[in-house]
Amino acid sequence: MHVPEDDPTMDRYVAIMDRHGVEAALVHGMPPSWRAEQGNAGLASAVTRHKGRLYGSCNIDLRCPPPKCIRLLRKFAGIGFKCVKLFPNVGFDPSDKKHEPFWRAVEDAGMAVLSHCGWISPCPMAPREPLSTLTASPYHFEVPARMHPGINFIFAHFGGGSSYLETVTLISRLPNCYADTCPGWGKWVWEQNMPGLKGVSPSKILYGTDGAGETYTQQYGFWKKTLRPYGFKAEDFDAYFYGNALRVLRLAD
Numbered sequence: 001m002h003v004p005e006d007d008p009t010m011d012r013y014v015a016i017m018d019r020h021g022v023e024a025a026l027v028h029g030m031p032p033s034w035r036a037e038q039g040n041a042g043l044a045s046a047v048t049r050h051k052g053r054l055y056g057s058c059n060i061d062l063r064c065p066p067p068k069c070i071r072l073l074r075k076f077a078g079i080g081f082k083c084v085k086l087f088p089n090v091g092f093d094p095s096d097k098k099h100e101p102f103w104r105a106v107e108d109a110g111m112a113v114l115s116h117c118g119w120i121s122p123c124p125m126a127p128r129e130p131l132s133t134l135t136a137s138p139y140h141f142e143v144p145a146r147m148h149p150g151i152n153f154i155f156a157h158f159g160g161g162s163s164y165l166e167t168v169t170l171i172s173r174l175p176n177c178y179a180d181t182c183p184g185w186g187k188w189v190w191e192q193n194m195p196g197l198k199g200v201s202p203s204k205i206l207y208g209t210d211g212a213g214e215t216y217t218q219q220y221g222f223w224k225k226t227l228r229p230y231g232f233k234a235e236d237f238d239a240y241f242y243g244n245a246l247r248v249l250r251l252a253d
Contacts, residue, residue: 001211002028003038003046010046013213014053020216023242024052025209026249028085028114029059034123040072044079055249057083057114062092062099070105077109082249083154086115088136090129095143107150112249115141115153117167118160118185137163138170138177145174152248154178154206161185168196171204178248180208181223190226202227202236206244 007013010027017025027047032039040058047056058076060069073084084106088094094115106113117136123129138159145153158179159167170177180186186208190197212219224237232240246252 001025001209002030003043004211005035005038008038008042008046009049010054011049013211014050016213016216017053020214022216024055026055026057026083026114026245028057028083031059031061031087031090031126033129034125040076044076044081047081048079055083055251056081057085059085059087060102061090062086062088062094062102063090066099066101069102073102073105073109073111077111081111082251083112083114086113087120088115088117088140089120089131089133091132091135093135094140099144100147103144103148103151107148110150110250112152112154113141114156114180116157117155118157118163133160133162136160138166138179139163141177142170142174145170145177149176152176152178154180154248156180156186156208157182157184158186158189158205161188164189164194165196168200172199172201178204178206178244180206182208182210184210190230198230200230202232202239203244205240206248207241 003010004013027043029040029043030038043056047054056076058072058081060072062069117138119133120131122131138155141153153176155167158164158181164185167179171179181190207223209219
């Protein structure tokens with residue numbers, strides 16, 4: 001999820017988590033030009049305030065020079081962040097070889113990478129941002145994933161609606177590729193029973209919310225009902241809602 005605009009300390013959100021029995025959340029930074037209070041600095045404050053309940057994922061814009069990206073990565077890895085959040089829609093190609101030093105630094109830091117995939121809505125705070133879906137698809141992460149098996153890559157929104165088969169391919173063939181089921185395309189592909197999903201291992205998908213709020217209980221019921229026809233058993237639901245995240249984010253200890 002992201003830091004709620006009206007709850008920068010996330011005090012109210014953690015109280016919601018308490019009411020619904022949610023142990024922890026992975027919270028992603030937004031580009032500072034979009035929502036300053038939801039950038040990495042604000043996120044770090046909320047995560048520190050709720051240590052053990054909220055885990056940080058720093059936003060990094062790969063349009064910046066690699067040394068700057070690496071410094072930012074190491075800064076937040078040093079305070080315990082577990083993940084990097086990317087928005088390729090803003091105009092960078094994750095497979096460009098110039099990013100190779102950055103991927104080496106991510107692997108050395110032991111962090112996961114979660115990228116927005118698919119369509120992204122225009123941001124009112126940056127209405128002229130040249131957003132595009134062209135480089136925000138799972139296949140643009142194929143080369144980094146092959147070359148850096150120590151990085152766990154997570155494709156948000158199940159890789160985007162039109163490119164969901166790219167998601168199915170990579171999470172089925174590469175051991176370090178995963179996908180979440182955040183609402184939007186991540187929910188849609190499973191609701192529509194799209195071809196190929198029945199072959200997806202429950203060990204390769206993670207529950208995602210984009211900020212469920214008070215709807216956690218309804219979402220829990222929805223996913224239990226939706227995934228059961230795919231053959232999910234009790235242990236598969238445990239992995240989907242909890243265990244896979246522990247493993248992918250290296251929190252199992």
